[in-house]
Amino acid sequence: MTKYMKYVDVTKCDGCRACMVACKNWNDLPADPQDFQGSVQSHPKVSADTWNVMQYIEHENGKGDLEYLFRHSACFHCTDAACEKVCPENAISYTKYGTVVIDHDKCVGCGYCVQNCPFEVISLKEYVDKNGDKYRKSQKCTMCTDRLEEGLQPACVTTCHTGSLEFGEETAMLKKAEQRVQEIKGRFPNAQVYNPQGVGGTHTIYVLAEKPSVYGLPENPKVPTSAVVWKDYAQPIGKMMLGATTMALVGAFVTNNIISRKNKDQDGGQGHE
Amino acid sequence: MSNQNKPDVKIRRFPKAFVWAHAINGIAFFALYFTALPMYTEFFDWLYPVFGGPEGARLLHRIFAVIFITPTLILAIFSPKFLVMWIKELITWKKRDIAFFGNFVKELFGFKFCHVKQTFFNAGEKINSILQMFCAILVIASGFTMWLPQFFPRALVQWGYVLHNIGFGLGIAVIVGHVYLSVIHKHSRPGWSGVVTGKVPAWWAKGHYADWYDEEVKQGNFPDLDDPKFKKEA
Numbered sequence: 001m002t003k004y005m006k007y008v009d010v011t012k013c014d015g016c017r018a019c020m021v022a023c024k025n026w027n028d029l030p031a032d033p034q035d036f037q038g039s040v041q042s043h044p045k046v047s048a049d050t051w052n053v054m055q056y057i058e059h060e061n062g063k064g065d066l067e068y069l070f071r072h073s074a075c076f077h078c079t080d081a082a083c084e085k086v087c088p089e090n091a092i093s094y095t096k097y098g099t100v101v102i103d104h105d106k107c108v109g110c111g112y113c114v115q116n117c118p119f120e121v122i123s124l125k126e127y128v129d130k131n132g133d134k135y136r137k138s139q140k141c142t143m144c145t146d147r148l149e150e151g152l153q154p155a156c157v158t159t160c161h162t163g164s165l166e167f168g169e170e171t172a173m174l175k176k177a178e179q180r181v182q183e184i185k186g187r188f189p190n191a192q193v194y195n196p197q198g199v200g201g202t203h204t205i206y207v208l209a210e211k212p213s214v215y216g217l218p219e220n221p222k223v224p225t226s227a228v229v230w231k232d233y234a235q236p237i238g239k240m241m242l243g244a245t246t247m248a249l250v251g252a253f254v255t256n257n258i259i260s261r262k263n264k265d266q267d268g269g270q271g272h273e
Numbered sequence: 274m275s276n277q278n279k280p281d282v283k284i285r286r287f288p289k290a291f292v293w294a295h296a297i298n299g300i301a302f303f304a305l306y307f308t309a310l311p312m313y314t315e316f317f318d319w320l321y322p323v324f325g326g327p328e329g330a331r332l333l334h335r336i337f338a339v340i341f342i343t344p345t346l347i348l349a350i351f352s353p354k355f356l357v358m359w360i361k362e363l364i365t366w367k368k369r370d371i372a373f374f375g376n377f378v379k380e381l382f383g384f385k386f387c388h389v390k391q392t393f394f395n396a397g398e399k400i401n402s403i404l405q406m407f408c409a410i411l412v413i414a415s416g417f418t419m420w421l422p423q424f425f426p427r428a429l430v431q432w433g434y435v436l437h438n439i440g441f442g443l444g445i446a447v448i449v450g451h452v453y454l455s456v457i458h459k460h461s462r463p464g465w466s467g468v469v470t471g472k473v474p475a476w477w478a479k480g481h482y483a484d485w486y487d488e489e490v491k492q493g494n495f496p497d498l499d500d501p502k503f504k505k506e507a
Contacts, residue, residue: 086434088312108327110312115422115430135328226428230435238442239314245446249453256383256459 019156026155048125048139075141079200083113109136118221198222290351294344370396411440
């Protein structure tokens, strides 16, 4: 099965925000008006109604020069996705394209995924049903999996006019990223491919001009240790323990009855006070 | 049963505040358990509609969470003496407590056993109390981080999920044993009426908590069952 990736070369981005508009348009996401952020950036980060946000970062490089850095930010679609691990309803799953998607019929809005995503890209959205009752669902970028299924590319990629965003076969995208880093090393000595292995690699990879932390990204993101302890150990051991206790008590009940019956047959029962 | 020849005298084992605190604690525990069950395992997803959907289950879970916290306050306000005595019992461990367990296992499975003299709480009850208190602290503390994640550091919220899971996983395993012993196991069954009414048969209390019973007799609070008056009745 061919694996795919979204490739983001931040050094080619001109910050036009067409990717944000295309995403809103295709996914039918409502406007999400914000207060002035202190820069040209429209939203502080991705949200339930804004699945990708263009970051604008004023960064002073080592030489004392100011760099104006842009980054198209959205869900990374991790290979080992913490959100998928902690979801109690199995509402989050991997698709054959490697994307990570939320089944809104199964989602109960608990927010476990929101709290465990190492990149903090998942948000809860509140809805009101026809009876006026409120309910919540998790929301994030789907990498336009519905478009992929139709042989199309993600909306943000299709609309990108600088070639900053591409979608393609995994090995080709990784190779492209490595080559691009070599090309820009002269201007950006800290340039690197961001495809963190702590989450098994991601299906959105970046060519970053600077260290990840400059973009507010974790340097070594991973599935939280707490999520591993919780889902791989605490929960199964807890279930086993309940089973073991119950079995021991069923055993106690049975032996009690057998022994007291035997005693009754022999001498009318054991004295007890 | 062998209690047919015992004098029909009842003594007060638990103050009313404890009876209420225990009942509230028990009801809240099971309500919390059932409202969380569909989140714990998908096998119980059918419970969502029963509670009015995930939102209803969440609301009920929070209501019972608040109720679950109240028993400690009830005891502290209405029966602080009992609370102090309880804590004292929990931190006092002697040889007799260790000796209790061998006989307890025999008794649990119905084999011949003898009573090791115990104080107000026997060693098994002390272990139950310690585990339940430990689990309650875990689920209550982690419950706050889960309920109000916006006020806590992210790492604390993430570890909160684990501690909540461990707390109630261990809690329910202990509770199954606790309920079995009080409701089903024939020798400790008077304990059930004891925790509901606060009173237990004197002969049973003397048998199970000899040191406590004798002490209360000395203080003139309980009847001396060795008194010929009671022997005659028997």
